Amino acid sequence: MNLSLYGPPGSGKTTVGKLCARLMQCDFVDVDAHIESATGSTVAELFASEGELRFRARERAAILQLAQRDNLVIATGGGALLDANNRTALEASGPVVCLRASAATIRARLSGDRTRPLLQPAADGELQLEQLLAQRQQLYDSFALQLPTDGLAPQVVAQRILAEALAWQPPRQNESSPALLLGSGALQYLPRVLQQAGLPLPALIVTDTNVAPLWGTALGSRLGVPVCSVPAGEAHKTLATMRLLYDAFLDHGLERGSVVLALGGGVLGDMAGFAAATYMRGVRWINAPTTLLAMVDASLGGKVGVDLPQGKNLVGAFHPPALVVSDPCVLATLPPAQHAAGLAEALKHGLIADAALFAELPAAAPLPRALLQRAIQVKLDIVARDPLEHGERAKLNVGHTIGHGIEAACGYTLPHGFAIGIGLLAEAQLAVRLQLADAALPATIRARLLQLGLPVAQRGLHAQQVRAAMQRDKKKQAGQLAFALPRAPGLVEYGVHANDADIMAAIESVCT
16 A cells, blocks of 8 residues: 655655655655656746646546555655546545644745745745645544654654555454554555455445444445444344345345445454355455444454343354454544553553553554554454463453442443443452452552543442353353452453352442
8 A cells, every 4th residue: 555645845755655655565656756757847837837726636647556566665745636537536546644833934944045935935934834834734634643843853743654544454363363453544545455365345344323423434436335324332233133144135136246345343353254254154354443342342353242131242253354444533523431441451452461551552543553553452462372272362352250240230221341340350350369469459440440440330230130140151161150350450361260259249249
């Protein structure tokens, strides 16, 4: 794919673009320089001899041509993406980063530069800079990827672009470890991603009634793909909803070679993935998570399924998506409670294998890219080593045995992440009772949950209700519950059995 840099004149597009290309080991193209090379005239000369309209036509032709190529870093002129066609073409070819700088910074950088036709001195001798920035501010603000360059060395800006804006794809280690694309704006250039992954455009986008008006309808329109929307929420994660999806698959003519795209949170991904796993004995699917919880946990690992009235995820399969496309831009519409719910799963991953992540997670949205990537990596590493949960993958169940019981006892009205956070605390109490953890561990977990805006107990819930729901847990061994319990941040023990008195005491510690 390509990387394009945009922004006002003097924001550093050319200087930073060359550095990015060097780091990425690919070619750099400055659109203005490309036009000058083709015409033998400078941009200023073309403005003077042909006028701005003719120059913009040349610019449009150059951008449309470059957008069809691959592995380029493209720096555009300051006015290039005023043309919506130019912007659409570049966004379809890869991420577009808008570099920003203050008027004072730009003025200092462009001092004495008389080659820019739109920044020549006005009658009063001053650059017409503030007027230009004001005219284009709404356009600059509309880009999902923003990077201020004031006070930063070009090398630092280039490194931040590669670390924060570009897609990241770990190696595919086995069939349960799908290709994963983590990149801001990735849904904008999805067709290019699919082409490089050897996948056709999806035959159908499956989303829910919450996500459809925010992202689903627009994505379907952009791709020219029909959209199927199902009711949102865990209460609808049922076999009845599966029938709706099977009917939609048939109505839209899906065949064995078709691809389904799931656009939504963990519940939607589980349902769409299970429908893909069982329709015509299995079709390929793509998971595009739209919640933090789904990005760091539910979209990874290939587990799909639905609930029964008796318990959560009792009907399911292992059917990994062909591709996971995680676009942090979609998290901008995530309600605060759902952001907090996602932090619970990220905290769980820190508790399992990254003590620093456990300690560093901030409550504020958005979650920094580096921490998001680390939370994802914990699960990817475990799934790669144990794709079908024959051993170590059971570590990922920490907090879930009691957490799922709390969810079920609440009638699935409590957000999944909230239940898991409470489950983490209860299972830490159980670990202490079994002398697997230091007595201070529950207080440490409790403090982190509160810092992240997560509940530490569930009022009005009877411990016996939770215990009864847990007895239907699918992770039982020979009729006995097997726990994954935290021993310390970064260390979990799995396959642990406990007597009923200790289990009840742990549950009672979080039920009020």
